[in-house]
Amino acid sequence: MFRYILRRILQIIPVFIAVTIITFSLLYMAPGDPVMLIIGEYGTHEQYLELRRQMGLDRPPYVQYIEYLLGVLHGDLGTSLFIKRPALDLILERLPATLMLAFAAILFAVSLAIPLGIISAVKQNTIIDYICEFGAIFGVSMPEFWFGTMLIFLFSVRFGLFPPSGWGGLLGLQYVVLPAIALGTRLMASEARLTRSSMLEVLREDYVRTARSKGLSEWYVIFKHAFRNALIPVVTSIGMQLSSIVGGALIIEVIFAWPGIGRLTFQAIQMYDFPLVQGCFMFITLTFVLMNLIIDILYTYIDPRIKYK
Amino acid sequence: MQESKPKQVKRQSEFAIIWRRFKRNKIAMAGMIIVVAYYFIAILAPILAPYDPQEIDLLNPLSPPGKDHLLGTDPIGRDVLSRIIYGARISLLVGTLAVLLGVTIGILAGLVAGYYGGNIDDVIMRINDVMWSFPVTLLAIVVAGIVGPNVSYLIFIIGIIMVPRYTRVIRGTVLSIKERDYILAARALGCGNLRILFRQILPNAIGPIIVVATMSMAGAILTESGLSFLGFGIAPPTPTWGNMIASGRQYIRTCPHLIIYPGIAITLTVLGFNLFGDGLRDAIDPRLKI
Numbered sequence: 145m146f147r148y149i150l151r152r153i154l155q156i157i158p159v160f161i162a163v164t165i166i167t168f169s170l171l172y173m174a175p176g177d178p179v180m181l182i183i184g185e186y187g188t189h190e191q192y193l194e195l196r197r198q199m200g201l202d203r204p205p206y207v208q209y210i211e212y213l214l215g216v217l218h219g220d221l222g223t224s225l226f227i228k229r230p231a232l233d234l235i236l237e238r239l240p241a242t243l244m245l246a247f248a249a250i251l252f253a254v255s256l257a258i259p260l261g262i263i264s265a266v267k268q269n270t271i272i273d274y275i276c277e278f279g280a281i282f283g284v285s286m287p288e289f290w291f292g293t294m295l296i297f298l299f300s301v302r303f304g305l306f307p308p309s310g311w312g313g314l315l316g317l318q319y320v321v322l323p324a325i326a327l328g329t330r331l332m333a334s335e336a337r338l339t340r341s342s343m344l345e346v347l348r349e350d351y352v353r354t355a356r357s358k359g360l361s362e363w364y365v366i367f368k369h370a371f372r373n374a375l376i377p378v379v380t381s382i383g384m385q386l387s388s389i390v391g392g393a394l395i396i397e398v399i400f401a402w403p404g405i406g407r408l409t410f411q412a413i414q415m416y417d418f419p420l421v422q423g424c425f426m427f428i429t430l431t432f433v434l435m436n437l438i439i440d441i442l443y444t445y446i447d448p449r450i451k452y453k
Numbered sequence: 454m455q456e457s458k459p460k461q462v463k464r465q466s467e468f469a470i471i472w473r474r475f476k477r478n479k480i481a482m483a484g485m486i487i488v489v490a491y492y493f494i495a496i497l498a499p500i501l502a503p504y505d506p507q508e509i510d511l512l513n514p515l516s517p518p519g520k521d522h523l524l525g526t527d528p529i530g531r532d533v534l535s536r537i538i539y540g541a542r543i544s545l546l547v548g549t550l551a552v553l554l555g556v557t558i559g560i561l562a563g564l565v566a567g568y569y570g571g572n573i574d575d576v577i578m579r580i581n582d583v584m585w586s587f588p589v590t591l592l593a594i595v596v597a598g599i600v601g602p603n604v605s606y607l608i609f610i611i612g613i614i615m616v617p618r619y620t621r622v623i624r625g626t627v628l629s630i631k632e633r634d635y636i637l638a639a640r641a642l643g644c645g646n647l648r649i650l651f652r653q654i655l656p657n658a659i660g661p662i663i664v665v666a667t668m669s670m671a672g673a674i675l676t677e678s679g680l681s682f683l684g685f686g687i688a689p690p691t692p693t694w695g696n697m698i699a700s701g702r703q704y705i706r707t708c709p710h711l712i713i714y715p716g717i718a719i720t721l722t723v724l725g726f727n728l729f730g731d732g733l734r735d736a737i738d739p740r741l742k743i
Binding site: 155158159162163166170173174175281282284285286287288289290291293294296297301386387388390391392394395398399409410413414416421425428429432433436 | 579582583586587588589590591592593594595596598599600601603671675678679682683685695698702705706709712713715716719720723724727728731
């Protein structure tokens with residue numbers, strides 16, 4: 145297992161290189177001259193040359209890339225062109241808001257998905273199961289930006305229960321309810337479906353039959369024998385779902401004016417603040433890669449049956 | 454004694470068997486009907502739409518749903534229903550072409566990786582793993598945001614981020630097929646690698662391909678609408694479901710119909726593809742893990 149973990153950590157290296165290359169080349173994906181995009185048609189030639197130098201575009205691309213890579217390795221994610229501060233500082237300032245939203249969304253999703261999935265599986269082919277299943281596939285099909293907007297319409301505009309947008313600090317719980325539901329619903333729906341199918345599979349296993357024939361109570365069998373084993377694929381799939389949470393969080397933060405990293409990225413894109421876009425993208429992607437690594441390693445502890453070649 | 458007729462064994466094509474299994478699943482049929490209706494609406498938009506989606510009527514701005522305009526009008530008096538109908542075209546165009554692009558690349562990569570194995574397999578799967586470890590939705594948002602509104606880039610981006618999925622599914626299928634006897638027989642008859650790949654293996658892998666492609670249409674439509682919503686997809690005045698919701702947001706207090714109906718259009722379409730894909734999977738191969 146130690147070798148597996150080591151190998152898994154070494155696999156990060158090509159991913160890291162790919163991340164830096166893609167992040168670096170974002171600057172070259174802009175249509176036309178990125179310097180012109182930023183200063184517009186009214187800039188002077190001196191301003192143009194100055195900005196060009198500042199963005200490092202006066203040197204050959206490979207030199208720029210190597211400098212960029214060295215900077216990243218030293219924790220320098222670039223400096224915002226407009227706010228004139230290191231991108232990493234700006235990102236870290238917004239980290240608490242993003243973490244709060246992500247945590248609330250995942251908490252909402254998991255705490256509903258698992259009970260719903262278990263009930264569906266235990267009551268398979270009853271009306272409860274059908275309702276849960278249909279609700280789940282509906283939840284997977286709704287775009288979160290629309291669902292979020294509808295939540296604002298219903299619960300803020302119509303009923304005035306929650307503030308429509310903004311952030312009330314880490315203790316402003318009333319602000320986090322709607323964005324967390326909007327962001328967490330897709331995760332909740334897909335985890336509920338997965339819990340259901342995983343439970344159904346486990347309930348057919350021999351050891352469940354053995355447990356039943358021993359005369360154990362049905363609830364004991366479901367929770368002690370079936371549920372624990374059914375949980376394994378559910379836990380890993382949260383890792384797979386992280387990708388859509390990361391993208392969804394950006395949209396949700398924009399809708400709810402949530403001062404997190406996603407909204408910072410969005411604003412940076414709109415202003416063509418390339419270093420800040422690169423910094424945000426780099427930061428989010430590396431966090432994402434690390435989280436997946438941690439989940440994979442945890443997985444080896446949760447499920448010792450798996451052999452790692 | 455009556456002579457009993459020999460029982461006729463009716464040969465059924467695999468397609469007929471799958472169709473029979475599929476037909477029994479009412480929910481999947483509903484999904485298929487939604488999908489077919491969606492393609493019809495998109496293709497026949499000029500005939501079905503009651504108004505020109507760009508026609509401005511400044512005397513009737515923001516009118517609520519009613520007799521003249523079934524789903525109301527937007528801030529400059531354009532008919533919401535007609536714009537939703539035309540919006541189906543963009544999502545269909547982007548979704549279908551993106552899935553085709555992704556499937557084509559994924560099939561080629563998966564076939565080669567699964568069939569030849571060895572170093573080629575290692576290289577392709579390494580690249581795949583690297584792509585897999587990216588938060589692809591974020592990548593699509595950032596790239597689309599920087600490149601700016603452009604249909605071909607949009608199709609390219611949405612298509613590319615789906616490739617790793619296809620490559621995995623195809624490779625897995627090829628690995629399970631390539632050791633079968635009929636492949637060995639084909640080789641014994643002197644078939645070349647290309648012929649085996651495209652005439653023997655690919656047709657047998659078509660089921661999983663169709664299932665994945667159907668399911669990823671749902672994802673492609675969602676991604677397109679999200680990008681359009683953020684202003685990184687197709688720019689107004691061309692109506693898309695995403696940019697309609699985005700521009701309707703400032704009227705949330707007074708005219709919720711500007712937001713509600715385009716959202717229902719997205720949800721229904723995506724729901725249709727999801728149900729259809731689920732049903733196809735159950736009919737073709739219930740064990741398929743996607």
